[in-house]
Amino acid sequence: MRVLIASAGSRGDVAPYTGLGVRLAEEGHDVTIATHEPFAELVRGCGLGFRALPGDPRETLRSEDGQRWSQAKSSSIGMVRQLKMLGSHMREAAFAVAEAAEAGTDVLLLAPMVSPIGHPVAQGLGIPSAGVFLSPAYPTREFAPVLSKGGSFGPLGNVLAARAMSRILAATFASGANAVRERYGLPRLSPGQALRQQDAENWPVFHGYSEHVIPRPADWRSGLQVTGYWWPHLSRDWQPPTELLEFLDAGPPPVFVSFGSMVPGDSERLGQLVATALRQAGVRGVVQAGWLGLDVASDDNLITIGDAPHEWLFPRMAAVVHHAGAGTSAAALRAGAPAVPVPVLADQPFWSGRLHALGVATPPVPMRTITADRLGAAIHAAVTDPRYRERAEALAKLVNAEDGATGVVEFLRRV
Missing domain, CATH: 3.40.50.2000 (Glycogen Phosphorylase B;)
Structure with a gap:
């Protein structure tokens, strides 16, 4: 068809x-x-x-x-x-x-x-x-x-x-x-x-999300299904940049930071805030530029990158700081990585709250009230409290065991 x-x-x-x-x-x-x-x-x-x-x-x-x-x-x-x-x-x-x-x-x-x-x-x-x-x-x-x-x-x-x-x-x-x-x-x-x-x-x-993350509401009408996640396809042609591989090999797992497609104001100011927060937390950082063009001054402990598939990158991270869009939240769950949600708008406050309720993320740090101190404290909690990692890895096993495409495959067979 x-x-x-x-x-x-x-x-x-x-x-x-x-x-x-x-x-x-x-x-x-x-x-x-x-x-x-x-x-x-x-x-x-x-x-x-x-x-x-x-x-x-x-x-x-x-x-x-x-x-x-x-x-x-x-x-x-x-x-x-x-x-x-x-x-x-x-x-x-x-x-x-x-x-x-x-x-x-x-x-x-x-x-x-x-x-x-x-x-x-x-x-x-x-x-x-x-x-x-x-x-x-x-x-x-x-x-x-x-x-x-x-x-x-x-x-x-x-x-x-x-x-x-x-x-x-x-x-x-x-x-x-x-x-x-x-x-x-x-x-x-x-x-x-x-x-x-x-x-x-x-x-x-x-x-296309897991019932282990949001159970299907009992009062939904028939015809509404929760199937499990649809994971983005990773092209076989993609190769990680040499600079990124060398950075990952040079020390302990870093913390990833990106706000994806969000463009919440001054990229230079936010880049400085992120760099300060990572240093206060005492961690190495991989900062993805995203649509904002976020940038930090690279040194032995910080690197700025362009696009990289989350399914390859996130399993290599100690924690993931993100805007809590549906796709990025799913990628962090798939990787079993503790999260620090920084919601900006739309559905992001919803997913932030859900990740925290599941015990796989710190309390959200909303973008409109973000400071280096608040973000740094949340990152430190995500990487030092073992409960976040334990819950994230347990949930990852459940969501990765599902075949989210099955419901759509069966629908096409019926029609």
Whole structure:
């Protein structure tokens, strides 16, 4: 079957689908990923087809609106700013997804940021579709929605907050979704009608994380599955830089620091803060530049690197300091590495809280209140308290024993 996986966002919103795509290709399917042009090499390097969606998320985050979003003082303000950015591009994005699917697709698999416009594309083309999500996406009494600060508002409050957030997100995508419906002669739907239609269909959604990390809520409807993680595909052609290998061999395991696709302000100031924190903690450090261009003055105990596969790097680290995006959090869990979460926005406070509750991470050090002293103390705790490492390694055995692609493989066999 010709399978199109459509995703939008940062590298962490694309990389897990390379692993899923390779597994589906091994099952005999012709797999293509539709995403932003900057990730074309990442996709093609895995032997998968590529179709372009508009936009460059890196440039978006560096824009004035992107900076205002990433530096928001609260999750609610950040979400409003994010939705404003998204809403201005919805019609263009919707037609791009439609054109990608029209190029030859038998089944459409949709990531969260694409599903509201991709679902009517599948309806218009008369092909099966399913969601492939990296975080919990449906209301439950058991925890607050992922785009809140995490925790709980109480059973009823959790459900009401999640429903309200779903409506707000659906409204953001409504113009693009209805433009697609018009393209295929389908009736227009309000945001609420679109959500109710998916529920009435029992539209299948596969959540690519482990039940050992977040158990499937008992009050979710049928059709919503938690499958286990989809690990990014590691290209056989990738080789670690000689400088990095020499640094790793020159001393004890270092601490990794990166904020991934986040661009929270002044890279020079944050680089100095990170270097000071690592020195205060008494550890060696591997600092990944990321989209911010984070840099520290390299010496015998510190090195700055570019992109490196987390699945290769993290098992070699004493601890991992990261922004707690879904993908990076998963990579740290896979490696059994203690974590120091530094959430910035979106779902990151949710994952930070979850990692800490599992006992595999220190209490979060939010970016908006970060200091060298706080970060240094958290790093010191992560590398000196053996309980973090013990819990992380125990959980790693559980998540690595799962085959997260099985549910999607079985879905394709059924359709």
